Amino acid sequence: MTLSYKGIKIKYQCSGNGKNIVFLHGFLENSAMWDNIISELPEFRCIAIDLLGHGETGNLGYVHTMKEMADGVMTVLNALKVSSAIFVGHSMGGYVSLEIVNNYNNSVDGLLLLNSTSFPDSEERKFSRERAIDIVKKNPNAYTSMAIANLFAPENREIIDVEIQKIKNEASKTSLQGIISALEGMKVRESHLNTLKSFKKHKIIFAGTKDPVLDFSQSEEESKLAQTELISFDGGHMTYLENSIQFLTKLKAFLREVNVMR
Numbered sequence: 457m458t459l460s461y462k463g464i465k466i467k468y469q470c471s472g473n474g475k476n477i478v479f480l481h482g483f484l485e486n487s488a489m490w491d492n493i494i495s496e497l498p499e500f501r502c503i504a505i506d507l508l509g510h511g512e513t514g515n516l517g518y519v520h521t522m523k524e525m526a527d528g529v530m531t532v533l534n535a536l537k538v539s540s541a542i543f544v545g546h547s548m549g550g551y552v553s554l555e556i557v558n559n560y561n562n563s564v565d566g567l568l569l570l571n572s573t574s575f576p577d578s579e580e581r582k583f584s585r586e587r588a589i590d591i592v593k594k595n596p597n598a599y600t601s602m603a604i605a606n607l608f609a610p611e612n613r614e615i616i617d618v619e620i621q622k623i624k625n626e627a628s629k630t631s632l633q634g635i636i637s638a639l640e641g642m643k644v645r646e647s648h649l650n651t652l653k654s655f656k657k658h659k660i661i662f663a664g665t666k667d668p669v670l671d672f673s674q675s676e677e678e679s680k681l682a683q684t685e686l687i688s689f690d691g692g693h694m695t696y697l698e699n700s701i702q703f704l705t706k707l708k709a710f711l712r713e714v715n716v717m718r
Contacts, residue, residue, distance in 0.1 A: 480549030486511030509634025
């Protein structure tokens with residue numbers, strides 16, 4: 457399904473009945489990453505959206521801020537007449553989810569940050585994103601292939617090689633402008649530590665102990681500062697694949713807790 461937004465198309469999928477869950481993918485991913493997970497949640501109404509510049513959703517400009525991505529998500533939810541939902545955001549999708557908590561607090565019934573953080577980019581990380589922009593301009597396919605491989609713990613790269621190749625194939629479909637706009641948007645995002653701390657409904661962080669993108673010690677610090685439960689997984693940045701069975705079990709437990717606490 458698609459809708460028109462500021463002159464571009466936003467792609468989304470919606471299936472099932474019950475409590476609303478909104479799934480937001482990470483950088484270089486798209487809504488298809490959630491297909492296997494959604495199939496395991498028939499008792500929920502699951503909504504997955506291609507964020508700006510990803511999948512089949514178009515580009516708005518040179519920079520896609522997380523706020524602009526959040527506004528696009530809310531446009532889809534308004535069209536679907538969704539007044540509130542549980543948000544599950546992977547990596548960049550978590551940044552977008554935090555923007556929604558910050559700007560549309562009443563629309564969020566629960567929040568799961570999957571391999572994501574409320575902290576802004578460090579100066580070192582900002583430099584890395586600038587360097588990535590230079591690289592992707594020269595060879596986008598080589599960049600996406602390398603970037604995806606580097607998200608996994610080294611010991612998992614051969615074990616789930618087929619799944620990794622599928623993700624690389626999907627990532628290669630991301631337009632050059634979509635990649636650059638997202639990198640620019642992530643680079644300039646602000647801290648949402650206070651947003652996470654002040655969010656009083658059920659919230660949780662899922663983090664990989666061997667995550668090459670987000671150091672696990674940072675997630676531990678964030679958990680304490682934001683007073684947010686932390687669940688650890690023995691893997692890298694792609695918990696939903698590297699620890700698929702454990703992830704689904706913990707996800708279902710979280711969703712049950714949100715429903716009980718409502």
